[in-house]
Amino acid sequence: MSTTHSETAIIRIHCPDQRGIVARVTDFIHRNNGNIVALDQHTDRDEGRFFMRIEWELHGFGLEKDQIEPAFQFAIATPCKMQWKLHFSGYKARMAIFVSKLSHCLYDILSRYQSGELNVEIPLVISNHKDLEEVVKKFGIQFVHIPITAATKEEQEKKELELLKEHKIDFLVLARYMQVLSQSFVDNYPERVINIHHSFLPAFVGAKPYHAAYERGVKIIGATSHYVTSELDAGPIIEQDVARITHHDSVEKLIQKGRDIEKIVLSRAVMAHIDRKTLVYKNKTILFQ
Amino acid sequence: MSTTHSETAIIRIHCPDQRGIVARVTDFIHRNNGNIVALDQHTDRDEGRFFMRIEWELHGFGLEKDQIEPAFQFAIATPCKMQWKLHFSGYKARMAIFVSKLSHCLYDILSRYQSGELNVEIPLVISNHKDLEEVVKKFGIQFVHIPITAATKEEQEKKELELLKEHKIDFLVLARYMQVLSQSFVDNYPERVINIHHSFLPAFVGAKPYHAAYERGVKIIGATSHYVTSELDAGPIIEQDVARITHHDSVEKLIQKGRDIEKIVLSRAVMAHIDRKTLVYKNKTILFQ
């Protein structure tokens, strides 16, 4: 169930745990002559909840693309009380990046984008500072400077939302964007704003986590990518990684070592989101294979 | 699909890749009123081969234990050209340990055994040296000293095989056993002899890998657990792990740091084997979840 070259359909499901779900779902695809290329499922026993991601080739499939949703809803989703989403690999999601002054995460994403690693369109980068304008333009992407102060925040966020709508943006990536988004802003993109926090959450929530890590004298630092929710740094975690440090490392050195973890962790989370491998339930992220 | 307390049945399968296998297998269990507690599958596109491990609760299942094998063979395995194995979690496999002089892997396994971590019986430890006799006896396990020389090897291995048969041993663990088993010996336990090699294979095959790693000036050392085959250190890899070293580390220090990786890697491999989570195909080990 590895790479495939024809277009695929992807369904992500969660529903009350019950007998026979895998049989019903796989049978639906099988009866319509679909060739499954990936299947991963999980049962949360404590919650009594079932989760599944299934991907199959559209080539030769017995249903047209627009027939899949109603057929599956009727035959499987409704009787099994499923919440579910359908995607097609041929659709390139549209992603916007928010940055402030630090370039490492931005470069990491844009260089992957340019070399074709990411199945996505990036029409827009928004920043509250002008520092990274040249970097963004290098990659031929539109850069929009929207400065933010406490006084202008509401109005500027409105401007950002209009821009996002205008560019038909599907999800946002905060690549070390040093502003807290308002609750009403985030509500427009539930489970569709990905942030990188420069600590091993839940340790060192909030500002200056490297300074806090240095003060505490930890022997390992980390970075955490998560979906943004109303509570600061408390959204569902997508990916984390760590690096070993020693007493020799100053705060500046922690910041330097941290950059490499941040950019890799954020890019991995973005790739999982693009490939429709994440599913959020009760503030946790299931990461399908 | 996590822990369960009633007895379970486990089937591991491989067969030519074909449409509808997951549907057929899960439907078989579903129709007989089985509750699946774990399902993991994999398709090797290059080989055109499908692999699956499925585990379900026997409580309430519509077939008796001795009916499962013929029913599954007839309905699924034969038409799908499957090679497959059935196990019941209620059966405690019988495991023998081979050691020489080093105690760290032995202690790690025996302390897990004694604290109930391993669903296994260990009736027997065999050694070509007497050094670890006291350690083994501490744990109330029979220790048999079978010294080996080039001249006596054939005869002594015969004696070992008799002992293993007598104790109804299902599989063997070489816990830093410093003897190469003969081909004919290994043939008695195909994919059932687990070794720990003290290097990151395929680097540093053979004797004295820490000395070789030191000479080469590597920055990371490793350990590898694998099933033993006729070719030295070339069997299917079950588990590997690594540790960072520096130029300060002497060969003695590499040996010391390596011990901790060896014991953890070997124990992880043994636990995967006990839980029927491994499947060997063409000299590679699939490690199910």
Add this chain to the structure above:
Amino acid sequence: MSTTHSETAIIRIHCPDQRGIVARVTDFIHRNNGNIVALDQHTDRDEGRFFMRIEWELHGFGLEKDQIEPAFQFAIATPCKMQWKLHFSGYKARMAIFVSKLSHCLYDILSRYQSGELNVEIPLVISNHKDLEEVVKKFGIQFVHIPITAATKEEQEKKELELLKEHKIDFLVLARYMQVLSQSFVDNYPERVINIHHSFLPAFVGAKPYHAAYERGVKIIGATSHYVTSELDAGPIIEQDVARITHHDSVEKLIQKGRDIEKIVLSRAVMAHIDRKTLVYKNKTILFQ
């Protein structure tokens, strides 16, 4: 500056940062014909503080063992305003272990002890439960059962302190001891009580950290060994390590995976302490090479 077989002297120093300290200390040893086998130093620029560990062979050294302290104090330590400690590798420190019911850390330490990995004497294991009595006795070590309730704590800790004094214990290791030691107890062993906490501190301080990690949905778990101070789980960190988990892992599975990190992290911390490679300053632990 690796292993050496003759007895060595070890000095650990901290003092205000000032020019020429390394020159003065190394010159002191050089002039007395000492052969340095390890030297590691660190300057904390923010604190303006200098730290050093130096180890040299006593064989051929120009001063007798009992002359070193006064000579170094007079020539170097007093003029440089040093705080320092002198140890000899020939002295085996005496260590007591406190346990409750879990055996994995205890086994890991005792098996290293028995195989000669630890340059230490372990005359005594104290527990508030009887569960591990047999394990301890296997290794020929005295086991003392001292149950503790809120009502008896003060009195029982007094009994423990007497036992420790009687056995001339130098430092204590809490190998998953599930009791909080009183402030007055800890005051008897400043920077000499080593604990293992089953989380990646400062995340998940206090009870049931694996449950908390599960609830938060982290992707990596950890363990932390630290010196015990008056504040719970807030003492200077000696060593940490982590393991990757997935959404498949139940709390029970986190506990199981965690055991392997806990035992390795605690043993590494104990070994660093035994080898006099730790130095605490302002609630951080410097870990010399």
Add this chain to the structure above:
Amino acid sequence: MSTTHSETAIIRIHCPDQRGIVARVTDFIHRNNGNIVALDQHTDRDEGRFFMRIEWELHGFGLEKDQIEPAFQFAIATPCKMQWKLHFSGYKARMAIFVSKLSHCLYDILSRYQSGELNVEIPLVISNHKDLEEVVKKFGIQFVHIPITAATKEEQEKKELELLKEHKIDFLVLARYMQVLSQSFVDNYPERVINIHHSFLPAFVGAKPYHAAYERGVKIIGATSHYVTSELDAGPIIEQDVARITHHDSVEKLIQKGRDIEKIVLSRAVMAHIDRKTLVYKNKTILFQ
């Protein structure tokens, strides 16, 4: 001994192990009123060889920059039979990059360069293909296309050497350059050509290491940065790192996961070289702190 803002002098030394070296070297700096900001040393007991890196602030130092070399040579290096090098942090080394078609390592280096992470000048990128010309030009760096065939290799390498000389290049970085440099070419830059090999050396030397890793069924892949010598992939290792893989990962997935390790490992090696923290002795690299 952390970051400092004034210019520093750096000396790297190796010599026969002998008593009093640290005292002599530190005394030399102390007597001339130097403030040491970093000191790291190592003794290889097997080789009887001593290694040291020492860095001190030039501000307030009693010797002029051009006096240091003769003074140190006369007072310390000659009597101690040292091989040694002196550098000043104010000098920006000049680095050339060689690439072929893959952009990930190139992007990682150039984005660090542009954001000021690397204390270096990069006047030139040479490639045997034109694919990355646009990437290089984005960063305002000269791109030179020098195609190579077996027939033209000698002549083209001569052209490259002239370019390197013309640009006063100090050292070269092969950022996934898919050509083997001739012995005579390498001889021009001993210990000054840094390569990234996409395997955990010494496993999988030579071409297509990810394919070989896939074939062998390893559970961990790696990348290795080393100085180039006459023997393929056998030069002194500077840095290595690894990533865990599973049986689900196809060769393409190994290549994708490997890219992230390759770029981080190569950049770390380049940074260590730039900061004069490497020292090669008998085909091993000492990595100072």
